[in-house]
Amino acid sequence: MIEWIVSDRCTGCNQCVAVCPTNVLEAASDGPPRIARQEDCQTCFMCELYCQEDAIFVGADCESAQPVDRQAVLAQGLLGQFRRDSGWDEWASDPRYANEHWRMDRVFLLARALASAQQTG
Amino acid sequence: MRETLQLEADVLVLGGGLAGTWAAVAAARSGARVILADKGYCGTSGVTATAGPGHWWVPPDPALRSAAIEKRLATAFGLADPAWMARIIELTWQTLPTLAGYYDFPQDDAGVTQYRGLRGPEYMRAMRRLALDQGVQILDQSPALELLLLADGAVAGARGHQRQLGQDWQVRSGAVVVATGGCAFLSHLLGAHTNTGDGYLMAAEAGAALSGMEFTTYYTVAPVHTSMTRSMSYAFATYYDAAGHELPIPPGPGSTDALARALLQGTVFCSLHKMPADVRAQLPRISPNVMLPFARQGIDPYTQRFEVTLRGEGTVRGIGGLDVVSDDCATRVPGLYAAGDAATRELIAGATSGGGAQNSAWALSSGHWAGQGAARHARSVGIRTQAAVQGAGEAGLRPRTRAAPPPLAAVRQLVTAEMLPLDKNYFRTGAGLRQSLTLLDDAWQAIRDSAGVDGADRMKWRETAALVASGRWSYRGALARAESRGMHHRLDHRQTDAALAHRLVQHGVDQPQWQTPVSTPQPEEQPA
Numbered sequence: 001m002i003e004w005i006v007s008d009r010c011t012g013c014n015q016c017v018a019v020c021p022t023n024v025l026e027a028a029s030d031g032p033p034r035i036a037r038q039e040d041c042q043t044c045f046m047c048e049l050y051c052q053e054d055a056i057f058v059g060a061d062c063e064s065a066q067p068v069d070r071q072a073v074l075a076q077g078l079l080g081q082f083r084r085d086s087g088w089d090e091w092a093s094d095p096r097y098a099n100e101h102w103r104m105d106r107v108f109l110l111a112r113a114l115a116s117a118q119q120t121g
Numbered sequence: 122m123r124e125t126l127q128l129e130a131d132v133l134v135l136g137g138g139l140a141g142t143w144a145a146v147a148a149a150r151s152g153a154r155v156i157l158a159d160k161g162y163c164g165t166s167g168v169t170a171t172a173g174p175g176h177w178w179v180p181p182d183p184a185l186r187s188a189a190i191e192k193r194l195a196t197a198f199g200l201a202d203p204a205w206m207a208r209i210i211e212l213t214w215q216t217l218p219t220l221a222g223y224y225d226f227p228q229d230d231a232g233v234t235q236y237r238g239l240r241g242p243e244y245m246r247a248m249r250r251l252a253l254d255q256g257v258q259i260l261d262q263s264p265a266l267e268l269l270l271l272a273d274g275a276v277a278g279a280r281g282h283q284r285q286l287g288q289d290w291q292v293r294s295g296a297v298v299v300a301t302g303g304c305a306f307l308s309h310l311l312g313a314h315t316n317t318g319d320g321y322l323m324a325a326e327a328g329a330a331l332s333g334m335e336f337t338t339y340y341t342v343a344p345v346h347t348s349m350t351r352s353m354s355y356a357f358a359t360y361y362d363a364a365g366h367e368l369p370i371p372p373g374p375g376s377t378d379a380l381a382r383a384l385l386q387g388t389v390f391c392s393l394h395k396m397p398a399d400v401r402a403q404l405p406r407i408s409p410n411v412m413l414p415f416a417r418q419g420i421d422p423y424t425q426r427f428e429v430t431l432r433g434e435g436t437v438r439g440i441g442g443l444d445v446v447s448d449d450c451a452t453r454v455p456g457l458y459a460a461g462d463a464a465t466r467e468l469i470a471g472a473t474s475g476g477g478a479q480n481s482a483w484a485l486s487s488g489h490w491a492g493q494g495a496a497r498h499a500r501s502v503g504i505r506t507q508a509a510v511q512g513a514g515e516a517g518l519r520p521r522t523r524a525a526p527p528p529l530a531a532v533r534q535l536v537t538a539e540m541l542p543l544d545k546n547y548f549r550t551g552a553g554l555r556q557s558l559t560l561l562d563d564a565w566q567a568i569r570d571s572a573g574v575d576g577a578d579r580m581k582w583r584e585t586a587a588l589v590a591s592g593r594w595s596y597r598g599a600l601a602r603a604e605s606r607g608m609h610h611r612l613d614h615r616q617t618d619a620a621l622a623h624r625l626v627q628h629g630v631d632q633p634q635w636q637t638p639v640s641t642p643q644p645e646e647q648p649a
Contacts, residue, residue, distance in 0.1 A: 021161030021170075022314055023262055023284055042314035043348040045410055046165040049242055060414035062309050062348040078417060085409035086242065099227045099243070100406040101173050102235035104353055107400055107407065111356030114395065115372055 001041035002058050003068045005032045006079065009055035016047040016056060038065055045082050052089055054080030124288040129506060130156040130258070131499035132492065133278055133294035135265045135320060138167025139174070139481065140461020141300030142248035143216075143488030144495070148298070149255035151496035156292050157257050158281060160264040160301075160315050160580075164249040167302055168437055168462075169484070170241045171312030172351070173408050176217060177482035178237035179210050186210060193479070197471020198607045199622035200333070205468040208448075209479075209486040216485060223247035240409075241312075263290055264580045265319070267514025268297060268327045268457070275502070276327055276456035277510050282580060293506050295499025296456045298491045299324050299443060303436035303462035304591040306540040307533060310341065310432045311350045317584040318436070318591035320463040322630070324443050325590070326513040329452040330628035330636055332465040333441035334591070335598030337540070338547050338608045339474045340377055340431035341438070342391075347414040350432050354404070354411060354422070357396040361426060363388045381431060381543045390426040433541040436591070438474045439608070440466050441598070444626050444636075449494025450487050453628075456498055458491035460484070467624055472607025515630070516565070516590070517572045517582030524571040529581055532564050536588045540595070550613045554600045561592045569631065590630060598625050601639045 010032035043062035087097035137159030304318030443459035604618035
């Protein structure tokens with residue numbers, strides 16, 4: 001679930017407040033939005049995707065809040081990973097992050113072929 | 122007295138996911154003034170936004186089309202209708218390419234434009250823009266609480282709450298499309314936390330019927346404690362028990378049965394070491410969210426084993442929902458239409474999950490038809506703003522007594538405890554279903570008596586009422602279907618019963634009734 005809004009990156013645009021499907025966040029009069037209802041977070045990562053400042057960290061655990069090692073999150077480049085890999089905004093023209101969703105069908109076919117080869121082989 | 126935003130429209134669409142946005146667009150293109158209200162944000166709400174929906178995609182070659190339909194009919198177990206299958210294949214084929222300009226359809230290695238599968242976040246972002254360009258007025262963060270009824274029983278709008286503005290809303294409309302998604306019983310299925318069956322409850326209170334609610338037994342694998350129910354990678358999965366022994370579980374979508382049995386025995390671990398290197402490299406470009414939990418937990422799924430669980434999908438990749446009675450997805454209530462997972466998908470999927478592909482084609486198509494049908498209906502009856510309306514909502518809004526309600530969290534806990542465990546919902550028995558139903562019925566009574574006394578937590582109580590109501594319809598259906606058919610497994614009735622080769626349609630909320638009489642078997646002797 002959402003664990004951290006990085007205050008020195010956040011511009012207070014409140015886009016995350018607007019797009020959160022479960023209404024977890026609350027705009028503050030000054031500074032970053034407040035994580036007001038963390039228990040309602042469904043861990044869908046949509047707030048990260050819509051945050052152009054890469055100022056949000058959603059933890060992997062969707063069942064309970066977990067401590068976050070902020071230094072590690074920064075060092076491992078986890079902030080903005082989803083938005084970059086999705087090829088949004090400034091990444092849109094970077095071929096490393098092209099939308100290759102169409103490969104999914106072929107991957108399933110490949111998996112089926114591998115599985116049946118394993119059975120017969 | 123709360124402030125109320127008062128609006129009028131020809132068509133009101135409840136729900137801004139895939140079906141709701143297609144409904145809004147279709148209604149607007151028919152010339153209707155359209156308002157769309159979403160509980161969350163139209164663009165991120167619903168199970169499409171977090172997924173990668175493929176569509177049932179068959180070129181207009183009669184031989185290919187009939188082969189595709191025959192293949193699906195073979196697993197529909199007598200409950201689907203080939204004419205509806207043909208309709209959604211054709212409409213999807215015609216419609217999806219028209220999204221070019223809003224969605225950047227990529228080309229494959231051979232330079233052929235790929236329409237079939239779309240990335241969810243970009244698809245829903247495109248649908249929002251398209252709806253806005255068609256003049257649809259979107260109310261975000263505006264959950265509907267109840268439908269409005271005219272004295273003759275026709276639906277004439279809805280009422281809800283703008284949760285970020287702290288004011289209520291009321292829309293008077295000529296017709297309403299319910300596209301509120303399915304009910305995933307709070308399973309942590311990705312993107313489904315808001316899918317609590319709200320539309321089932323609102324529509325049933327207005328008199329609509331539900332069909333196929335017993336088919337809530339689809340489960341998807343995910344790493345434990347995570348919401349990442351994206352399944353493609355598990356086509357390469359190898360599973361292990363706690364002692365490290367490999368389990369004889371086939372990879373891929375046919376694995377649920379064996380995986381469910383293994384999980385009832387103990388913890389199950391998974392490794393993706395069989396995924397070829399080129400697929401590993403492509404994975405973030407195919408589905409950018411799949412690796413997020415692994416990266417954040419420091420797990421390398423290609424070299425390390427990770428514990429997995431099964432997440433229940435309820436009626437999302439289950440099948441049931443509101444019964445539609447015409448080609449334009451009308452319910453039996455005048456002015457009320459249903460689309461997407463809010464409607465039953467038995468027509469196109471029968472007793473086997475519509476998975477991603479059929480369900481997406483259904484969301485697009487049923488949204489289209491419901492939107493057009495609602496626009497037509499609104500044109501013929503008008504908005505009738507001077508006529509008196511009454512809110513149809515009961516449970517969680519208008520308690521029967523002044524008693525204090527039970528703790529909300531406890532009721533929600535009860536729903537998950539009865540509707541998700543594999544030994545209650547996946548492997549079903551008459552005795553187990555009856556036991557769960559008793560608890561759900563008690564919870565229902567408590568909500569009806571006392572929830573919503575002071576108007577606090579109205580949305581949460583309405584969600585919770587919808588969860589309990591959906592659970593009751595589901596298990597009532599599961600009990601009546603004293604057989605095994607498609608995804609519905611009864612340990613005490615392992616055979617398919619030819620006498621039950623029909624849909625089970627029920628209506629009513631407090632005391633549901635079967636539309637055509639169904640003989641629910643009486644409790645048998647407890648098996649030894």
